Every structure is written in structure tokens, then in C-alpha cells.
Amino acid sequence: MKRIGIYVVIVLFAGIVVSCLDDDNNYNYKQINEMQGGAFNFENFNLDYSVIEGEELVLAPTFKFTIDSITPDVSYEWYVDKKLQSGETGPTYTFKAEKSGTYQVTFAVTDNKTGVQFGKSTTINVRSIYQRGWVILSDDGGRSVLHFIVPTTQRYQATYGGETFTRDSLVYHIVKRDIVPNLGSNPKGLMNNIGDMDYSSEYGISVYDELVVKQDRWVELNGNTLEREVYTDEEFxxxxxxxxxxxxxxxxxxxxxxxxxxxxxxxxxxxxxxxxxxxxxxxxxxxxxxxxxxxxxxxxxxxxxxxxxxxxxxxxxxxxxxxxxxxxxxxxxxxxxxxxxxxxxxxxxxxxxxxxxxxxxxxxxxxxxxxxxxxxxxxxAEPFWTxxxxxxxxxxxxxxxxxxxxxxxxxxxxxxxxxxxxxxxINDYRGMANFGNRRYAVIANGNQLYYCQYGWDAYGDVEYRGELMPLGGPLPAAVKALTGIDIANNLYWQKYPYDGQLGVALEDGSFYIFGVVETKLEDGTCTAVSLKQQFPNETTSEENKTFGKIVDVLYKLGRGMDYMSFAF
Structure with a gap:
């Protein structure tokens, strides 16, 4: 999709109209009301947002004028893709993500005393509910069954480097079960096929990947809808x-x-x-x-x-x-x-x-x-392997x-x-999940997870110890499969670091998502590690805590950009 510019709007569609108060032809003008901190200084209004289909996003920008800062006499307008939203005349707007795509939402404030209008836009990326998330492949009496856990965001206050700010975090409240009818039989595993990144939005790509299901007859599924695109054998x-x-x-x-x-x-x-x-x-x-x-x-x-x-x-x-x-x-x-x-x-x-x-x-x-x-x-990124x-x-x-x-x-x-x-x-090896950008792997031995930091620091100066460290306590059953998200946001832009996230499927049909919390020395060497459970959580029903006979699990990236940073 063409990415829409998000740095607007000093002049909204008609321009800024500047009127003078009490003009009696004696040139005794009153001071013009302005926005404190500059014309774009709307707070609680991000440059972009990322939501999934079906979500609602409440936009509630705040601002202050240089005059009438407490109770300004203003009017509000909201635009979606430059179309005025009738009836939306308040300071907040609820965007309903009904269809995947990219949308520009503009907030306009008019000072009724002067006619001066201020505004700012944001880009809202509405992704398909299946574009990225945790995929679970199960065997139901020989029938291939796909389940999907959807990542969504939840705002919270955090402090980093002495600064307090609002941050989005990944949460898991939505579980979709048995989502692809007539998928196939005798499931063996999953694979993510990543397509072209379209970094400059040159091609207008909206399907960045597809999911490959390994079974009796391999099938390749659309990355947004998970509908069948082709059987692999048909490509001969x-x-x-x-x-x-x-x-x-x-x-x-x-x-x-x-x-x-x-x-x-x-x-x-x-x-x-x-x-x-x-x-x-x-x-x-x-x-x-x-x-x-x-x-x-x-x-x-x-x-x-x-x-x-x-x-x-x-x-x-x-x-x-x-x-x-x-x-x-x-x-x-x-x-x-x-x-x-x-x-x-x-x-x-x-x-x-x-x-x-x-x-x-x-x-x-x-x-x-x-x-x-x-x-x-x-x-x-360079091609490395573990x-x-x-x-x-x-x-x-x-x-x-x-x-x-x-x-x-x-x-x-x-x-x-x-x-x-x-x-x-390792007496009972059960699988490995790799976090290449963070330089560690998680290895399962029976029902116990282990953490191993490998390689060197970013400059190649510090060689990590490369030893197994117990990660959490024994799990309720032996591990069936592992997968992970190698999130490592740029601190300059994102301001807050994320833990890598680990998906763990057990032989008893249960599935867990953990944050892998590392404690490191200044040189990057990890000295302690623990797990923070993200799923199941307090909203998870009993039905959604187990998924039958699990064959494989995979975190579906959606697009390669999300391999290293989760774009909200």
C-alpha cells in the first residue's frame, strides 16, 4: 500500500484563516491565539497506530492555546482519508477498524474567536486478523487443524531513562480455533514464507507472507486470510x-x-x-x-x-x-x-x-x-545460522x-x-527456538527449558559463555515444539525495550507464551534469566488453554520487518 504522509496539517484543505479581533480601523489588533509549543503540538496523538480488523481505537488528542488555555472556545472536526466525518464534532473520535488497509485520520481544531485552524494527522494501519500471530497446528484424528492467537496492544505508563511515557504492550485476548476448513490430513509441521519487503511502498503489497502447512498434501495459505492459495505439488x-x-x-x-x-x-x-x-x-x-x-x-x-x-x-x-x-x-x-x-x-x-x-x-x-x-x-541483516x-x-x-x-x-x-x-x-532433546538478533537460543530437554547466550556482542569484542542456564521451573508436561519472536526495538525511537517472546507447546496439548527476561552486565553478558507468562492469562477461557494433539507451533511474522521490531 502507498504509505500516506503523516506530517500534516498546518493548513487544512482551505488554509489558515487569520482574523483580527475588534478591528475598528485604528489598527489596534489583539494578540492571536496560538498553540503552545507550536502548531503541531498535539499530545496523546501518535504519528501512527497499528490495529487488527474488528478493533476500535479511541483517539483523544490534547492541546493548549497560548490564550484561553483552560476553557478555549473551539470547534472540532475529524477527517478520514480527507473526508469529513459528519456528526464527529467532539474532542475524541473512535476509529472502527472494519477492513484491513492504511488510513489517514486528521484532527482539526478551530479557534472560534479568530477562525485560526490547527490540525494534525495520524496513519492507522489496519492489518488482517491473521496477518501475524501464533499459529498452532494440531492433529484431530488425522485431520489438520489450525488455531491462531492474535497479538493486540494495551497502553500503559512506563519509565525509562528518567522519562515517563505511554507505551503499547503485546497482549493476548483473542483465540481463533479451527480456522481453515478442509485443510488437509496427517499434519507434519509449519513454515513461514516471507515475500518481498516493499520497503519504499513502491508496489503496494498488502500480503507480505504466506503460511505453509506440511501434511499429506502440502498447502500454501494466503498470509492475510489463511485461505488456500495453491497446493505445493501444483507448482510443478x-x-x-x-x-x-x-x-x-x-x-x-x-x-x-x-x-x-x-x-x-x-x-x-x-x-x-x-x-x-x-x-x-x-x-x-x-x-x-x-x-x-x-x-x-x-x-x-x-x-x-x-x-x-x-x-x-x-x-x-x-x-x-x-x-x-x-x-x-x-x-x-x-x-x-x-x-x-x-x-x-x-x-x-x-x-x-x-x-x-x-x-x-x-x-x-x-x-x-x-x-x-x-x-x-x-x-x-547478514545471513547467520545457529x-x-x-x-x-x-x-x-x-x-x-x-x-x-x-x-x-x-x-x-x-x-x-x-x-x-x-x-x-541433553538426554531428551525436544526442540530449539532461536533469537538471532538477541544472540540466544532456548532449548527444551524433556519438560525443562534452558537458555543459552551465544556468539559475541555487537562489536565482536565480548564472547558470550555459551552455557545452558535453566529457564523457569519444570513445565507440566514434556515440550512438543518451540517458537519465538525476536523483538528488539530501537531504543532511540521506541524508548522502551521488549523482551523476546517464546511460544511453548506441550505434549498435553497446552500452549504458553512467555517473555524471556534477561539480566545483563554492561558488556551484554547475561547473568540471570527468567520467564514472564503472557498466555494463558486472566481472560483465557478453559477451552482456549488446550489445543488437542499439537504437532507444531510457529510465530507468523506477517512481514520481515516485524522480525526485529513490532510496529504498533
Whole structure:
């Protein structure tokens, strides 16, 4: 959508009319009434708001005049997209978010004594109720069932740096159950496919992602409505491989890769950055039918930097990089010049002199993308991964963290950005959630969660200890799946830090959302960590505390920008 300008309005539609009081032609004018602090000095009126469909937002701006500051003689007008709202003549206005989209709401105050008019506008982003939130995939007797927990906001007072201000916080009061009829059967897992970011609002994109449900027949769902867009096998356009049964995938806005149970990766080179399905999967296995045992999701948030996918070869247990180079220079078409090497596979060059990527002797348990940027700007995030390995003989786990860089015929580890640490014995590994920008992972061992801070500080000067720290007490049942939100708002603009949020599904069908509260030294080293429960909460009904036989959980981003900061 085109983002509407929000810095208005000194002159509202007709201009400022300045009249003089008691003009008796002797030029003895009285002082003009003005706004204290300047013409735009309306308080309790943000530059923008973010709400979901069905919410109501009460706007109640405050102001003071230089004259008549206590009981000013004024008139009020409210405009939505420059249209006067009839009957809205009071100092407050209730905006009803009936349909997703972007709206401009303008508040106008007229000093009745002078005719001078002051005003200010805000942008209200109304997102689909399913655009972002916590997705729970359950198995109801073989039927795939989706549930959705919607994040909303609640205003509160906070103090930071000696300043008290009003802040919005994430709360969870809305639960939608079994939201997609006839979804499919035998659910296996969930994946978030992130599309083009449209940073400059050039393309008017309103669907930023889609949800992929792994089941007997994989299905890709519209990111706003969760209606079926396409079955994954349909993207072969009739040339589907014999016995096709996908097990893992990596999807970005310029390429798609599917790992089949036969060990082959089928590749789709995309044609348009605004279309999730503008391409065709090739039915021939990637890299001359190389066999792979794993394929790991990648996020192409930035077209020039996140240019590689990560996979594990079957024959020699080596981590390799698959190029993902496509981008659009003008318009939405992904250029052939940028993407002609996409799909090429390369061994990962290790500048350290030690090869940490080839012929790995341990089991690669999992690898999660960890895009990181010191300034919390996802547009410049580098491609990092957090990889968990296991020594099968001892059950000792190891965590590795590294960044990759790629060129046309090269994939390598970023020099100085390889890290590994032993985590000790984990007897009942149940899953990992990664917070790449915050540099920690949460690992489940049976019914106990553990926190592990890894890597270095933003400047690479302080190496974190990389040890498991118990996170909260034992949970009521063993963990089934983990997911998280890696929120890390820029303090200069947002003024208040957020805790990372962790979603935890248990084998008994319950689901929890926790804030992960870190206590850190000045150098960033975490010395203590705890959990603050956000869901279930005091508004949660008994029905909405359990979700049957949970298969997988995922925080659906909506758009990649919300990976590092939650835009209210």
C-alpha cells in the first residue's frame, strides 16, 4: 500500500484563516491565539497506530492555546482519508477498524474567536486478523487443524531513562480455533514464507507472507486470510516427480527449494518479487541429483546480502551453500542477470584454516536462520545460522553459530564469525527456538527449558559463555515444539525495550507464551534469566488453554520487518 504522509496539517484543505479581533480601523489588533509549543503540538496523538480488523481505537488528542488555555472556545472536526466525518464534532473520535488497509485520520481544531485552524494527522494501519500471530497446528484424528492467537496492544505508563511515557504492550485476548476448513490430513509441521519487503511502498503489497502447512498434501495459505492459495505439488505444473513427498523446504521471494523424501532437492527460480508462485519447480534433482539429508529455511530479507540457503549432503554429511541471488532492480521482475546462478551449490570455504563444514562427524540435529544486525534494521541483516549437533555416543550436544557470504561462484564463512560451544549432555532433546538478533537460543530437554547466550556482542569484542542456564521451573508436561519472536526495538525511537517472546507447546496439548527476561552486565553478558507468562492469562477461557494433539507451533511474522521490531 502507498504509505500516506503523516506530517500534516498546518493548513487544512482551505488554509489558515487569520482574523483580527475588534478591528475598528485604528489598527489596534489583539494578540492571536496560538498553540503552545507550536502548531503541531498535539499530545496523546501518535504519528501512527497499528490495529487488527474488528478493533476500535479511541483517539483523544490534547492541546493548549497560548490564550484561553483552560476553557478555549473551539470547534472540532475529524477527517478520514480527507473526508469529513459528519456528526464527529467532539474532542475524541473512535476509529472502527472494519477492513484491513492504511488510513489517514486528521484532527482539526478551530479557534472560534479568530477562525485560526490547527490540525494534525495520524496513519492507522489496519492489518488482517491473521496477518501475524501464533499459529498452532494440531492433529484431530488425522485431520489438520489450525488455531491462531492474535497479538493486540494495551497502553500503559512506563519509565525509562528518567522519562515517563505511554507505551503499547503485546497482549493476548483473542483465540481463533479451527480456522481453515478442509485443510488437509496427517499434519507434519509449519513454515513461514516471507515475500518481498516493499520497503519504499513502491508496489503496494498488502500480503507480505504466506503460511505453509506440511501434511499429506502440502498447502500454501494466503498470509492475510489463511485461505488456500495453491497446493505445493501444483507448482510443478503437471511435471510432478514420481512418488513426490516433500519433507523440508526453504522459500524466499526469489527462489524456492523442496527436499523430497528421496533425498533430492527440487528448485524453483522465481520470476516476480511480488508473487509467491511466479515460477515452476523443476522435476530434476538439484546439482545433478545430489542427495541431501536436510534442507534449512532461509530468510531473504535483504536482496543483496541474504543470498544463500543452507543444506546438508547425505553422502558425506557436509553443510553446503545453495545460491539464492535473485532480485529486482526496477519494477517487480527478478532479473535474469541477478538470478542465473541461483541454485548452484558450493562447499563452504572456511577461512579459519579449520574446516568446520565438511564431513561432520556428529549428527546435525537442527539449523535455524539467525539474521542479525547491530542496529536492529532487518534491511541490512547478514545471513547467520545457529546449528545444533549431537555426539551420538555420548549424547553431548554442541552449538555452532556462523555467518555466510556468497558470490557468483563462492560460498564462505564470514571471517571471524564462527563460534562453537559444548552444551553438555541433553538426554531428551525436544526442540530449539532461536533469537538471532538477541544472540540466544532456548532449548527444551524433556519438560525443562534452558537458555543459552551465544556468539559475541555487537562489536565482536565480548564472547558470550555459551552455557545452558535453566529457564523457569519444570513445565507440566514434556515440550512438543518451540517458537519465538525476536523483538528488539530501537531504543532511540521506541524508548522502551521488549523482551523476546517464546511460544511453548506441550505434549498435553497446552500452549504458553512467555517473555524471556534477561539480566545483563554492561558488556551484554547475561547473568540471570527468567520467564514472564503472557498466555494463558486472566481472560483465557478453559477451552482456549488446550489445543488437542499439537504437532507444531510457529510465530507468523506477517512481514520481515516485524522480525526485529513490532510496529504498533
Amino acid at each position: 505444473h503437471g511435471d510432478i516427480p514420481t512418488g513426490f513427498s516433500p519433507v523440508e523446504a526453504a522459500m524466499t521471494y526469489s527462489s524456492k527449494a523442496l527436499l523430497d523424501e528421496n533425498g533430492l532437492i527440487y528448485w524453483e527460480k522465481k520470476a516476480d518479487v511480488t508473487d509467491f508462485h511466479a515460477g515452476t519447480y523443476m522435476s530434476i534433482g538439484l546439482n545433478n541429483n545430489t542427495r541431501f539429508s536436510r534442507l534449512f529455511q532461509a530468510y531473504k530479507f535483504n536482496s543483496y546480502k541474504t543470498d544463500v540457503m543452507l543444506a546438508l549432503t547425505k553422502d558425506d554429511n557436509s553443510l553446503v551453500g545453495i545460491l539464492d541471488m535473485g532480485y529486482a532492480t526496477e519494477g517487480t521482475v527478478i532479473t535474469e542477470n541477478s538470478s542465473y546462478t541461483s541454485g548452484n551449490m558450493y562447499n563452504i570455504t572456511d577461512p579459519s584454516g579449520e574446516d568446520h563444514f565438511s564431513n561432520i562427524e556428529k549428527t546435525v540435529v537442527d539449523a535455524l536462520p539467525s539474521p542479525y544486525d547491530a542496529g536492529n534494521d532487518i534491511t541490512g 546449528v545444533l549437533l549431537k555426539d551420538e555416543a555420548t549424547s553431548v550436544y554442541e552449538l555452532r553459530y556462523f555467518g555466510l557470504e556468497a558470490e557468483r561462484r563462492y560460498v564462505g564463512c564470514m571471517e571471524g564469525w564462527y563460534y562453537e560451544t559444548s552444551l553438555g549432555v
